[in-house]
Amino acid sequence: MPTVTRTTNVAVHTISFRGLAGAIFVCLALASILYVIGFATTEWSVNNGKHEGLWASCECGLTQEDTDWFKATQAMVTIGLIGLLLAMILACIYLCIHSVSKNSTILALVIVCFLACIFMIVGFIVYGTYRGGLSWSFVCTVIACILTFVAGVLSIFQIRDAGVRL
Numbered sequence: 001m002p003t004v005t006r007t008t009n010v011a012v013h014t015i016s017f018r019g020l021a022g023a024i025f026v027c028l029a030l031a032s033i034l035y036v037i038g039f040a041t042t043e044w045s046v047n048n049g050k051h052e053g054l055w056a057s058c059e060c061g062l063t064q065e066d067t068d069w070f071k072a073t074q075a076m077v078t079i080g081l082i083g084l085l086l087a088m089i090l091a092c093i094y095l096c097i098h099s100v101s102k103n104s105t106i107l108a109l110v111i112v113c114f115l116a117c118i119f120m121i122v123g124f125i126v127y128g129t130y131r132g133g134l135s136w137s138f139v140c141t142v143i144a145c146i147l148t149f150v151a152g153v154l155s156i157f158q159i160r161d162a163g164v165r166l
Contacts, residue, residue, distance in 0.1 A: 015102075020158045021095055024109070024151045028088045031147035035084055038140030039077065047133040069130050076123030077141065083116025084148055091151075103164050106155055113152030120145040 015021045038044075042053035050059040054074050090109040093100060124142060128134060 015095055020154055020161065021091075024154045024158065025091050025095060027147045027151035027154065028084070028091050028113075031144040031151065032084055032088050034140045034147070035081060035144035038137040038144065039081055041137040041140075043135040043137035044127065045131040045133045045138065046135045047131075051135075052131070053137060067130075069126055073123045073127040076119050076126065080116050080120035080123060080145070083112055083119060084144070087112045087116060087148065087151065102162070106159055106162070106164070110152055110155045110159065113148050113155060117145055117149045117152065120148070 039054060042051045042056050042058055044054060045052045050057060052058075054077060087109055090105055090112060094102060094105045094109060120141065124138070124145070127138070
């Protein structure tokens with residue numbers, strides 16, 4: 001009777017908080033914290049005593065005008081936040097839940113990280129084009145975007161190390 005040898009192309013995911021998966025989680029956790037802080041505060045720009053954020057501005061008696069470019073910035077940055085939080089959820093699923101497909105999860109994580117970065121960058125460009133005097137809230141969100149991009153790149157390395165074939 002002949003013996004049947006089966007070979008499977010199964011990706012092996014090494015999941016450890018001390019390895020790439022842990023670095024992805026740390027990058028996304030820090031990015032989430034920084035992004036939420038920058039998103040919620042009123043220090044995106046400071047000009048002549050006026051402090052402006054995405055949702056409120058502080059100046060004696062004057063209120064924020066609702067211009068189209070400002071609404072576009074709010075939309076892009078909000079979509080970026082949703083993407084970042086979704087990436088954080090995907091990273092937690094990848095690290096902690098072993099009954100789901102690791103290949104699909106890490107691939108989705110890469111896609112979501114880069115899409116979130118694109119939306120964030122578009123929002124930053126629109127805001128920076130129309131406002132000067134950018135301040136620490138804006139910088140927090142930019143650093144969070146960079147960390148999200150790093151997490152996406154690290155996720156690509158995790159895919160490569162696991163032997164996932166696309």
